[in-house]
Amino acid sequence: MAKARRDKARDDAQAQQARKRGPHFDFAAIEPKWRERWETKGTYHPDLKRAKRPYYNLMMFPYPSAAGLHIGNVYAFIGSDVHGRWMSARGEDVFEPMGFDAFGIHSENFAIKQGVHPAALTAKNVAHFRDQQLKRIGNRFDWSAEVDTTDPAYYRWTQWIFVKLFKAGLAERRSAAVNWCPNDKTVLADEQVIDGHCERCGALVERRQLDQWFLKITDYAERLLANLDSLDWSNRVKAAQRNWIGRSEGLEFSLAVAGHDAEVRVFTTRPDTIYGVTFVVLAPDHPLVDRITAEAQRDAVTGVRAAAEPVEPDATPTAGAFTGTYAIHPLTGKRVPIWVADYVLMGYGTGAIMAVPAHDTRDLAFARAHHLGVRQVVVPDGEAVPADEAWTGAGTLVSSGEYSGLGSDEAAERIITRLEEAGIGKRKVHYHLRDWLISRQRYWGPPVPIIYCPDHGAVPVPEEDLPVRLPDLEDYLPTSTGDSPLSKIPGFVATTCPICGKPAGRETDVMDNFLDSAWYFLRYPSSHDSEQAWDPETTRHWLPVKMYIGGAEHSVLHLMYARFITMAMHDLGHLDFDEPFTHFRAHGIITINGDKISKSKGNIINPDDYLDDYGADTLRAYLMFMGPYEAGGDFSDRGIGGVVRFMDRVWRLCQPQRIVTAKPDRDARRQMHETIGRVDTDIGELKYNTAIATLMGWTNTLDARKSVTADEVRTLLTLLSPFAPFVTCELWERASFPGMAVTAPWPQVDSAALARDVVTLIVQVDGRMRDRVEAPSAATEAEARAIALGSAKVRAAVGQRTVRDAKYIVGRLINLVTEE
């Protein structure tokens, strides 16, 4: 028994060791050596003024949490860095900066929990991120450009942007409902409210009416939407932005209210169904409700209003009451009842709708619940009329007066025109996008730079007086009144009006963290101590950003805000482009055994452990090998072992004593050039997994030989250097190649030779098989070349048809050859 237990213990220890086995070479010595050398040489510091081929490679800067960088951040950054290194090898002057998004409610909440001042906590976290983690992962960061959003030299310009927007009428103060957590006694950002409950304590969030600052992003709704077409961004992100902006085109028109000197204005996207209107619905808080509700109906209507608070999105729309009043249909002149119901929202459109139960599922449900009329006016073309459901598609109009018999589109056009001519309606576009609420009644953010003067109202702080510094408070806890903690500091609040000099009070709210990150990419390339937010010349040189890589979770917030700020700054003459990122790619998500990584699941992966055990190169290569970069992948300790073996194999293969100067034979040459071609294409498409797989395959072949040529080693190390910068540099040096692997030019495919080889192959096969294949035409050399290269250019030159013929022949020949 004791022996069995001992054996078991030994096996476990061995299994443990096996799992943790890193590469055989001494990565712990190699990494600091090259890190230092790159730093000394300024390898990753492009000349921002004079670079000839500026390539701005941006990744989303992290929020420096106390937990440290997690594996998801590392995955994002490394993938972006591989792209940057590849572009650099291709001759671009790559600028790859990094910084810290350190303001915000997350930092503040954590500081409160720990009882540490946010400033102290942030400083500590930033240092840890930068020095202990980010510098280890092997990215080509240019640390001289680092930004920290909590630095007054940075947020001075965040405030400056606000002032510019204010002066342009794009920032305004108005009363709005905010999320209030009664338990934490604090205002919450929208994104901290999960299904109506506080993200932190789970309490039901209340709505409070407070005066708030808004940025008028809705002024840009149309442009934010239209510009998407010209942006080379991940499709899913563009789709998410389109959804978020939510454009709908339709008709807005008025109906007279019978017996009252009033009109109901409604919005519809289906003017073609106007003859199907059987009632009109007002939102419970619609201003007309009080005026037109008949005395006898007052209690019922008030009841709807009271019950309207918690709206369940999936519930059938049934809560509602008749006002006792009728509207006049503008085309038929008939009376239709006006109802109040909570399925119509005041916040969208006009807060009132024309209800067409035959052609809208919600209207139909409501009509059934209250026994209201249903009138079908559109029949589907060719299909049977669905018995019990609303037909919400287009079709042919019936029972629609002079419009009967027309198609939906044409009828809609004519009806809109008629109501426009009658002066009671007009074509209208509505958006779901809302204005951006930036006020936060919190401490850890840049103060809103506004002074309230009894005579002059809200006055922006003069630009030369910026920044309005965030005072160093002892008591920075949120108050229970909904006022910012800054409001408790008389020395901060008390000031004078910039216009008249009379005593005045400062705004005490701070600005949303998303404003900090909406312009950081403009700051990186510019001198950080200059008297301007960004230097116009450098900005022209480097922006817009050539490639931006980050998480899809920022599809609608950060990416929309950054676009908005860029557009506004462009329109105000501060930038000469209006889109910040010409290319954006969303990376995938890392999972552990298929689960999302989360604190509650307890499956947090600390990258430090893997950097310690396996080294940066192996971790980088493994992360990139897990799956297509844009799809993400599943992290496992087992899987990393394969990459360890690969790195060891490369190490052994590239030892100087194994390198010979001989010329490689034709097959070896072809394989090398196929490898170059595939790795190049795959990296360009962010298919890092297949790029690495190709390198593994080639390495296996090379390793089966006694010796390798210098050309092959040089090529292998260069192709691998974006994934494994440290070890490739070390091997490069040991092989006595001039320069460094990470600065070596990217190998070129000898496409002519490659094509020649394939042509030879086809001719050989064709010669053997000619009598056995009924080929429609013979493959020419050019066609075969097209197949070999897969190049769009060559294809276009040769033409699709002949390429197809050529591929057919090749396919058949290959089949026959293998059948032999």
Place this chain on the structure above:
RNA sequence: GCCGGUGUGGCGGAACGGUAUACGCGGCAGUCUCAAAAACUGCUCCCUCCACAGGGUUGUGGGUUCGAAUCCCACCACCGGCACCA
């Protein structure tokens, strides 16, 4: 409901309309070793078969094509975004 995406071995995943399952993990066998670890070599989609060989297989059902994981149509499942949005 609308929009975007994904479905391929035991697992992660490969396949510009042309040998499906590259590369890696895991598994099995072997070499080396007193033994193990490490490393290396071979095998490993499923079914029938001692073997030879044959048949089947890319979520489901159709279609286009000499040829379909790939293109088209319909559906199913899962993931993400939007949503009583008129």
